Structures are given as structure tokens and as C-alpha cells.
Amino acid sequence: MLNFDFYNPTKLVFGKNTVKRIGKEISSNGYTSVLLVAGGGSIKENGVYDIVVNSLKNNGIKFKEVWGVRANPVISKVNEIIEVAKDFKADCLLAVGGGSVIDSVKAASAGIFVDNVWNLFEMRKPVTKGLPIFTVLTLSATGSEMNCYSVVTNEAEKKKWNIAGTPLHPVVSIVDPTVQFSLPWHQTLNGSLDALSHIMELYFANDTSITTLAVNESLSKTVIEMTDILQKNEKNYNARANLAWAATLALNGISGAGQGGGDWASHGIEHGISAVYPDIAHGAGLGVVFPAWIEYCYDANPSLFERWSKNIWNGASVKEGIENFKSKIKSWNGAVTLRELGVEKNKLDEIADTVMLAGVQGKVKKLKKEDIKNILQLAY
Amino acid sequence: MLNFDFYNPTKLVFGKNTVKRIGKEISSNGYTSVLLVAGGGSIKENGVYDIVVNSLKNNGIKFKEVWGVRANPVISKVNEIIEVAKDFKADCLLAVGGGSVIDSVKAASAGIFVDNVWNLFEMRKPVTKGLPIFTVLTLSATGSEMNCYSVVTNEAEKKKWNIAGTPLHPVVSIVDPTVQFSLPWHQTLNGSLDALSHIMELYFANDTSITTLAVNESLSKTVIEMTDILQKNEKNYNARANLAWAATLALNGISGAGQGGGDWASHGIEHGISAVYPDIAHGAGLGVVFPAWIEYCYDANPSLFERWSKNIWNGASVKEGIENFKSKIKSWNGAVTLRELGVEKNKLDEIADTVMLAGVQGKVKKLKKEDIKNILQLAY
Numbered sequence: 001m002l003n004f005d006f007y008n009p010t011k012l013v014f015g016k017n018t019v020k021r022i023g024k025e026i027s028s029n030g031y032t033s034v035l036l037v038a039g040g041g042s043i044k045e046n047g048v049y050d051i052v053v054n055s056l057k058n059n060g061i062k063f064k065e066v067w068g069v070r071a072n073p074v075i076s077k078v079n080e081i082i083e084v085a086k087d088f089k090a091d092c093l094l095a096v097g098g099g100s101v102i103d104s105v106k107a108a109s110a111g112i113f114v115d116n117v118w119n120l121f122e123m124r125k126p127v128t129k130g131l132p133i134f135t136v137l138t139l140s141a142t143g144s145e146m147n148c149y150s151v152v153t154n155e156a157e158k159k160k161w162n163i164a165g166t167p168l169h170p171v172v173s174i175v176d177p178t179v180q181f182s183l184p185w186h187q188t189l190n191g192s193l194d195a196l197s198h199i200m201e202l203y204f205a206n207d208t209s210i211t212t213l214a215v216n217e218s219l220s221k222t223v224i225e226m227t228d229i230l231q232k233n234e235k236n237y238n239a240r241a242n243l244a245w246a247a248t249l250a251l252n253g254i255s256g257a258g259q260g261g262g263d264w265a266s267h268g269i270e271h272g273i274s275a276v277y278p279d280i281a282h283g284a285g286l287g288v289v290f291p292a293w294i295e296y297c298y299d300a301n302p303s304l305f306e307r308w309s310k311n312i313w314n315g316a317s318v319k320e321g322i323e324n325f326k327s328k329i330k331s332w333n334g335a336v337t338l339r340e341l342g343v344e345k346n347k348l349d350e351i352a353d354t355v356m357l358a359g360v361q362g363k364v365k366k367l368k369k370e371d372i373k374n375i376l377q378l379a380y
Numbered sequence: 381m382l383n384f385d386f387y388n389p390t391k392l393v394f395g396k397n398t399v400k401r402i403g404k405e406i407s408s409n410g411y412t413s414v415l416l417v418a419g420g421g422s423i424k425e426n427g428v429y430d431i432v433v434n435s436l437k438n439n440g441i442k443f444k445e446v447w448g449v450r451a452n453p454v455i456s457k458v459n460e461i462i463e464v465a466k467d468f469k470a471d472c473l474l475a476v477g478g479g480s481v482i483d484s485v486k487a488a489s490a491g492i493f494v495d496n497v498w499n500l501f502e503m504r505k506p507v508t509k510g511l512p513i514f515t516v517l518t519l520s521a522t523g524s525e526m527n528c529y530s531v532v533t534n535e536a537e538k539k540k541w542n543i544a545g546t547p548l549h550p551v552v553s554i555v556d557p558t559v560q561f562s563l564p565w566h567q568t569l570n571g572s573l574d575a576l577s578h579i580m581e582l583y584f585a586n587d588t589s590i591t592t593l594a595v596n597e598s599l600s601k602t603v604i605e606m607t608d609i610l611q612k613n614e615k616n617y618n619a620r621a622n623l624a625w626a627a628t629l630a631l632n633g634i635s636g637a638g639q640g641g642g643d644w645a646s647h648g649i650e651h652g653i654s655a656v657y658p659d660i661a662h663g664a665g666l667g668v669v670f671p672a673w674i675e676y677c678y679d680a681n682p683s684l685f686e687r688w689s690k691n692i693w694n695g696a697s698v699k700e701g702i703e704n705f706k707s708k709i710k711s712w713n714g715a716v717t718l719r720e721l722g723v724e725k726n727k728l729d730e731i732a733d734t735v736m737l738a739g740v741q742g743k744v745k746k747l748k749k750e751d752i753k754n755i756l757q758l759a760y
Contacts, residue, residue, distance in 0.1 A: 001557075001621035003395025008388070014637070015383025177381075210605070211622045211629070214598035222591045241381035242591045245637060249591070254634060257394070257625060 001209045001258040007166070008253045010146045013174045014245065016237070019051045019136055023059030025172040026092065026134055034063040034134075035090035037081055037105050039070070039097045043138060046182045052096055052136055064088045072278050073100040075118050075154045081108035082117065085131065092132040092171075099142025099194075099282075102135050106150035106168045109133050118154055120163050127165025135173040139183060140244040141191030141283060143198060143251030145173035153275055158354050160271035175248065177240035188234070188243075189332050190283030192227040195247035196220055197286040200308075202255050202262040204297075204364050207304040209258030216255050217311045222246045224312075224328065231332060265362030266293045269372060272355030273343065280341050287329050288338055291322050292379035297365045338380045348376045381589045381638040387546070388633045390526045393554045394625065396617070399431045399516055403439030405552040406472065406514055414443040414514075415470035417461055417485050419450070419477045423518060426562045432476055432516055444468045452658050453480040453487075455498050455534045461488035462497060465511065472512040472551075479522025479574075479662075482515050486530035486548045489513050498534055500543050507545025515553040519563060520624040521571030521663060523578060523631030525553035533655055538734050540651035555628065557620035565614065568623075569712050570663030572607040575627035576600055577666040580688075582635050582642040584677075584744050587684040589638030596635050597691045602626045604692075604708065611712060645742030646673045649752060652735030653723065660721050667709050668718055671702050672759035677745045718760045728756045 013021055026034060034056060043049040056063050066081050081104060085093060095105035109130035111117030120127060127148075137145045144150070148168040153160040180188070203216045226243035229236050249255060256262055270285040298305035298318045309321025313328075326336045335341050343351070352372040361367040367375070393401055406414060414436060423429040436443050446461050461484060465473060475485035489510035491497030500507060507528075517525045524530070528548040533540040560568070583596045606623035609616050629635060636642055650665040678685035678698045689701025693708075706716045715721050723731075732752040741747040747755070 001395070001618055001625070003398065005391065005393050007391040011385065011387040013385050015381070018383065208618050209622065209625075210618070211599070211602045211626045214602050215595055215629075218594035218598040219591070222594050225590070238381055238588050238590070241638070242589065245381070245589075246591045249595075249634070254629070258621070 002206055002260045004258050006253050006257060008146065008169065010169045011172045012146055012248065013172060015241070016176060016178055018174050018176045019048055019179065020055050022052055022094070022134065022136055022174055023055035023061055025174070026056070026061055026094070027059040029132070029171055031092040031132065032061055033089060033091045034061050034094045035081070035085045035088055036063050036065045036094045036096060037069060037101055038065065038067050039101050040068065043096055046179060048096060048136065048138060048179055063094070064090070069097065069101045069104045071100050071281060072153055072160065072274050073104040075107070075152050078104050078107040078111060078117055078152055081105065082111045085112055090131065092134060095133065095135040096138065098137070098139030099144045102137070102144040102170070103142070103150040103152060105133055105135070106130070106144070107152045107163065109168060110163060110165065121152065121154070121159070121161040127163055127168055130165070130167030133168065133170045135170045137173060137175045138179050139187060139191055140175070140180065140247040141194040143195070143248055145170060145175060146248050146252040151271070153278070155278070158275040159357055160275040161358060175244050177237060177244045180240050180244070181235045183234070185231070185234070185333070186281070188230055189227065189334050190281045191247060192223050192243065192283070193287040193329070193334065194283035195223050195250040197266060197283070197290055198250040199255050200290060201264050201267060202259045203308060204301070204304060205259045205262045207301060212255065212257045212259055213307070219246045219249055219255060220312045227332060260363070263363045265364070265367050266290045268358055268361040269293070269355055269375060272351045273338070275354050276347060276351050277341070277343060284335055284341060287334050288336060288341060288379050289375070291326050291336065292375050294318065294322055295378055296371070296375050300364050338376065343380070345380065348373060348380070351376060382586055382640045384638050386633050386637060388526065388549065390549045391552045392526055392628065393552060395621070396556060396558055398554050398556045399428055399559065400435050402432055402474070402514065402516055402554055403435035403441055405554070406436070406441055406474070407439040409512070409551055411472040411512065412441055413469060413471045414441055414474045415461070415465045415468055416443050416445045416474045416476060417449060417481055418445065418447050419481050420448065423476055426559060428476060428516065428518060428559055444470070449477065449481045449484045451480050451661060452533055452540065452654050453484040455487070455532050458484050458487040458491060458497055458532055461485065462491045465492055470511065472514060475513065475515040476518065478517070478519030479524045482517070482524040482550070483522070483530040483532060485513055485515070486510070486524070487532045487543065489548060490543060490545065501532065501534070501539070501541040507543050507548055510545070510547030513548065513550045515550045517553060517555045518559050519567060519571055520555070520560065520627040521574040523575070523628055525550060525555060526628050526632040531651070533658070535658070538655040539737055540655040541738060555624050557617060557624045560620050560624070561615045563614070565611070565713070566661070568610055568614070569607065569714050570661045571627060572603050572623065572663070573667040573709070573714065574663035575603050575630040577646060577663070577670055578630040579635050580670060581644050581647060582639045583688060584681070584684060585639045585642045587681060592635065592637050592639055593687070599626045599629055599635060600692045607712060640743070643743045645744070645747050646670045648738055648741040649673070649735055649755060652731045653718070655734050656727060656731050657721070657723060664715055664721060667714050668716060668721060668759050669755070671706050671716065672755045674698065674702055675758055676751070676755050680744050718756065723760070725760060728753060728760070731756060
């Protein structure tokens with residue numbers, strides 16, 4: 001088991017009818033002036049917006065709004081959030097949405113204190129200062145509600161990169177699973193694939209943390225089981241709730257304890273894909289890339305990949321585990337090839353180049369451009 | 381899945397050669413004057429004391445020492461710690477030891493700010509103020525290194541009760557598993573039984589948090605597997621490390637997410653036993669009480685207890701699960717009856733009365749004095 005530090009000071013408020021607590025949580029932390037950031041408007045349809053606004057008003061909190069954060073969020077929007085927050089003199093930021101909204105708010109939180117926020121992404125140093133962040137989660141997927149990571153795309157440079165740092169932990173995140181009853185199936189599915197991928201990025205990186213491997217197998221099986229239930233009944237509260245909590249645990253430090261930081265090559269490859277094709281959802285891209293990555297890399301540690309195959313996918317071999325994984329994605333009506341996602345074959349080289357902007361990928365195997373292309377071919 | 385808040389701001393520093401970081405962790409948090417609290421002296425034999433003291437000196441931290449915290453720690457010692465801390469004007473407290481030392485320091489942390497620390501135990505209200513706490517853990521068992529609970533015995537009144545509250549979360553806890561290489565087997569065993577018991581107290585309280593149940597089964601199986609390895613080789617680092625992390629997770633909030641606070645009747649009963657027999661180790665007492673409690677209570681939720689039996693103990697029925705659990709304890713050379721622990725049969729009534737000082741016990745079944753006596757008989 002590798003050495004690790006675990007530190008996660010985010011308070012997670014979890015369960016039915018908890019969104020209305022947001023105002024009190026903000027005011028009891030001493031903040032009075034909030035910039036509310038949101039996406040395309042689904043929170044007005046599902047009632048979350050009204051509950052949040054009433055809660056802010058009832059607790060005497062001034063607020064202003066920025067709308068229009070998109071999936072695969074972009075640095076231009078982050079700059080807009082920064083400008084409005086400065087102008088409004090916000091003393092904290094409130095993300096109401098999924099991982100893209102939260103990640104945009106995190107980037108803005110750090111960006112408020114520097115001249116050029118993208119420089120933070122280029123420097124790859126931990127963020128040391130940020131405006132306090134609160135979140136109301138509307139889609140369980142990225143785990144961003146309870147970690148200190150932010151992934152944002154620089155659309156001009158086609159770089160989908162990340163920053164991290166202690167101040168980027170949300171102070172309080174509210175997760176009400178009932179909010180997710182109205183999600184379209186593909187969003188639920190992509191969230192599950194994202195959560196499964198986070199667990200795999202950490203799982204395959206080290207084989208000595210037996211506790212973490214066992215916990216991660218439990219989380220994976222729970223994600224699969226709950227996704228199966230939700231495919232039949234999108235309003236099953238218990239499945240929504242258990243999926244939501246498993247997705248949070250998938251990237252809040254627990255799933256990575258003693259795993260040395262994880263592999264993250266599949267994420268790197270997916271980031272290249274969605275930097276070139278911004279309409280491909282992150283989770284959908286990961287669902288295609290990960291089986292190919294496993295096929296390409298499992299000879300680096302056969303017994304660990306066999307354990308994964310056996311304990312999660314009931315596979316007698318790694319190949320069978322991969323096939324069962326892909327069959328499950330198909331049964332969920334998800335894509336298992338880049339072709340299905342609309343990627344053109346003549347773009348694979350450009351995607352590999354885009355991936356390599358961030359340097360050699362991965363830890364299980366150190367992947368160079370030729371390796372990335374091979375994995376993309378396998379996934380095609 | 382029941383609603384819950386998760387908040388655990390303790391920074392856990394985990395792994396080999398981490399004890400020497402304690403001085404830096406304290407000074408970087410701005411503290412300069414530490415009261416070091418310890419037990420009977422084992423930390424002088426295993427080298428931990430020297431490493432801690434050098435680290436404090438190297439970071440310019442003044443310190444004073446209080447020694448002699450015993451297992452099943454007592455309120456008179458807590459009062460001594462409070463007096464010395466006040467006199468020394470300590471700005472934080474450092475526990476170097478196992479759960480008893482940490483719990484004593486937590487009680488002192490809160491007690492410094494009130495006239496009579498035992499009143500906090502009697503009032504059963506959350507602690508709202510405490511002197512900052514740091515810990516160096518030397519025995520994985522209670523999980524106290526990463527939670528906000530403290531259990532202390534009032535020896536005059538034979539009450540072994542608890543307090544809790546946000547300020548009692550250690551700021552930083554250091555867990556170096558190599559420190560535990562020199563533990564006598566019975567201490568390792570009692571630690572494992574304590575960790576397993578914490579998981580069970582939470583597990584049996586609710587059957588809707590599938591994520592939590594699955595994680596708790598993984599933790600339980602890991603504790604059992606690692607204890608088996610350590611019985612053969614006490615210096616197996618990976619087994620020590622994985623057991624240590626599983627024991628921390630067993631009571632840091634993760635194992636209780638959505639479980640509504642847990643049952644805790646078995647702990648209540650054990651606290652009665654060790655209030656009357658202070659030399660009975662907490663974990664050893666729990667190993668005897670829990671199988672009897674399960675036998676007495678499982679008809680309240682047969683399917684959940686069957687799940688536990690099947691998934692952890694490979695039992696075809698609850699009875700078989702209980703038998704396999706007891707067989708495992710015997711294979712570890714642990715006690716499975718109160719008689720083996722030295723409890724006299726004519727004391728069972730007094731123990732039951734002592735348990736009832738804290739009121740009706742448990743949630744799976746509400747246990748009154750007659751029930752407690754029945755369980756004690758089953759365990760005898």
C-alpha cells in the first residue's frame with residue numbers, strides 16, 4: 001500500500017428535500033453576496049432554481065446570475081464568470097448544475113486571484129487561493145461536488161486540461177437525488193460511465209491497497225446494479241441515491257487511497273477526443289476508450305486486470321471481462337466504438353496529437369503518440 | 381437510503397516514515413505550544429516517542445508531557461490533562477497512542493472550555509468548542525484518529541459514556557502502520573474486533589443504502605483477511621497498512637453514510653461490561669457481545685442479517701454466519717464467551733443495570749434491562 005494523504009473538508013449534504021438548505025449553509029459560513037452559475041436552463045424546468053433562489057432570499061443573501069455553461073466547459077465562459085463575480089463583488093460562488101458548471105466555478109474561483117486563469121492550467125501547480133465555492137448538484141457523474149479538481153477546455157488551443165488545489169474543495173455541496181429523476185437516459189448513463197471510469201483510473205494503478213481495491217469493486221458493482229434499475233425506472237429513489245453516493249465516492253479520495261494518484265491515460269485520451277469533437281459527452285467517450293485501453297495495457301499487470309474482470313464482470317479472463325463490460329454498455333444503449341460517436345477515421349491522428357499536447361499519458365503503461373493511435377484504432 | 385450529512389475535515393497522513401511529519405503539520409497550522417499525551421510507555425520502546433519529540437523540537441514547538449492514560453480511559457485522567465494544558469497554556473493537544481489516548485485528549489480538548497468536563501457527557505449535546513487536536517496513532521482499532529467521538533469512563537459512577545462534536549475532529553492524524561509491528565497479538569486482534577464491530581453497528585441499522593452495505597462488506601472481509609495474515613506474520617507491512625486504513629474507514633463516516641446513525645446496542649452492552657470490569661479490553665468484549673446480539677436481534681430484519689451472513693461469512697443462514705464468525709474469533713485465539721473474559725455470572729444483573737444508566741439501547745430492537753440480561757446470558 002502506497003503512502004497517501006487524505007484531506008477532504010467538503011461538507012456533503014445528501015438526500016431528499018435538501019436543496020432548500022443552501023441559503024442557510026452559505027449564510028452560516030458568513031457569506032452574503034453570491035454569484036449563482038448555471039447551465040442551459042434545466043434547473044428552471046425541474047424546480048431546483050426556484051428552491052435555490054427562495055433559499056438565498058430567505059437567508060438575506062444578495063445574488064447575481066451567470067447562465068450558459070455548456071458540457072465540456074470552456075475557458076471563455078470561465079473568464080465571463082470571473083468578470084461578473086469581480087464586478088458584483090461576490091464573496092462566494094454557487095454552482096447549480098452538473099460537473100461542467102461546478103468545474104467552471106472552480107476555475108473561476110481560482111481565476112479571480114490571477115491575471116490570466118489559463119496560465120494556472122499551463123503551470124500545473126496546485127491552486128493555493130480561491131473564492132469559496134458552494135454547489136447544488138444536478139447530475140451525478142464527475143464527483144466534482146466533493147473534490148478539488150476542475151477540467152476546462154481552451155477552445156482556441158484545443159486543450160482540455162485540469163487544475164487542482166485545496167481551495168477548490170467546495171465548502172458545502174448539496175446532493176438531492178430526486179433532482180435527477182428528470183434526467184434523459186443518456187445523461188444518467190454517461191454519469192455512470194464517468195463514475196466507473198474514475199474508479200478504474202485509480203484501481204489499475206496499484207495492486208497493494210487491498211482495502212481500496214475491495215471498496216472500488218463494491219462501488220463499481222453498485223454503479224452497475226443501480227444503472228440497471230434506473231434503465232427500467234428512472235424515478236427509483238433508492239437507485240438514484242445509491243448511484244449518486246457511489247459516484248461521489250468514486251472521486252473524493254476514498255477510491256484513490258494508496259493508489260499513487262491513478263493512471264488517467266483514458267481520461268487523457270477522452271480529453272483529446274472531446275477537444276476535437278466538443279459535442280461528444282465525456283462519459284460516452286470514456287465508455288468507448290476504456291475497454292480499448294484495458295485491452296492495450298493489461299499485460300502490464302495481468303493478475304490485477306484478472307481480479308477486476310472476475311470480481312466486477314464475472315469474467316474468466318481479462319478478455320471476457322472486457323467483453324462483458326462492452327455488452328453491458330450495449331445493453332444500456334451506449335456506444336462502444338468511436339465510429340458510433342461520430343468520430344471520423346481520418347481525425348485519429350489529430351486526436352492523438354491533441355492528447356500529446358499534455359505529454360506522455362498514463363502510469364500502467366507510459367503511452368506515447370503511437371500508443372495513443374493504437375488505442376484509438378482499437379476503439380474505432 | 382436515508383438522508384445524511386458527511387463532514388470530516390481531518391487530514392490523515394498515512395504510510396511509512398510519516399511520524400516525523402508531526403512537527404511540521406502542527407507548526408504549519410500555526411501552533412507553537414503542545415501538550416503531548418501518552419499511555420504507559422510503549423512509544424518509548426518502539427521509537428515513536430523519540431521521532432515525535434525530535435520533530436517537535438526541529439519545528440520550534442514547545443511541549444510538555446502527560447503520561448499514564450490507560451485502556452478504558454477515565455475521567456480523572458482527563459481532568460489531569462485539562463489542568464496541565466491550562467497551566468502550560470498549550471495552544472493544541474497531541475495524542476500519541478491508541479484510541480484511549482486520543483479519546484482522553486478529545487475529552488480534555490472540550491473540557492478546557494467548561495467548568496466540569498463530565499457534565500458534557502451527561503448533557504448529550506454536541507461539543508461546540510475544543511482546543512485543536514493532533515494525533516499519532518499507534519493502534520488501529522477505534523477509528524478515533526478520524527472522527528469526532530470520545531468515550532470515557534467515570535469510574536466513580538461506573539458510566540462509560542461518549543461525547544461528540546465537530547471541534548473534536550483531529551486537525552491532522554498520522555498513521556504509520558510500521559509502528560504497529562511490535563504490538564502483542566491480542567492488541568492487534570482486539571483492534572480488528574473493534575473495527576468489525578463498528579462496521580456491524582452501522583451495517584445492521586438500515587437496509588436501503590446499498591452502496592454503504594457493499595462498501596462495509598468489503599471493509600469487513602478486508603479486516604478478516606488482513607488479521608489472518610498478521611496472525612502468521614505480525615510484520616507484514618501490507619496487511620498492517622490495509623487493516624489500519626480499513627479500521628479508519630470503519631468509523632470515519634463512510635461506513636455510516638445513509639445508515640441513520642447506527643444501532644450501537646452492542647457497544648452500550650460492552651461499555652457496561654468494561655465499566656464493571658475495567659480490565660476487559662473493549663474489542664475483546666465486543667467480540668463476545670456481538671454474536672449474542674445478532675442471535676437475539678436478527679428476526680427484526682432477517683434478509684439483512686442473511687445478507688451479512690452470506691456476503692461476509694459465507695453462511696447459508698444467519699445461524700451459520702454467527703457460527704463462522706465465532707469460529708474465526710476462536711481461530712484467532714479470542715474469547716467467545718463472557719466466562720472466558722472472567723465475568724462472574726452473579727454480576728450479569730449489575731452489568732445490565734450499568735448498561736441501563738444510559739437508557740434504552742439500540743435501534744434494530746429497542747433493548748430494555750430484560751433484553752440486555754438475555755443477551756448477556758447468551759454471551760455467557
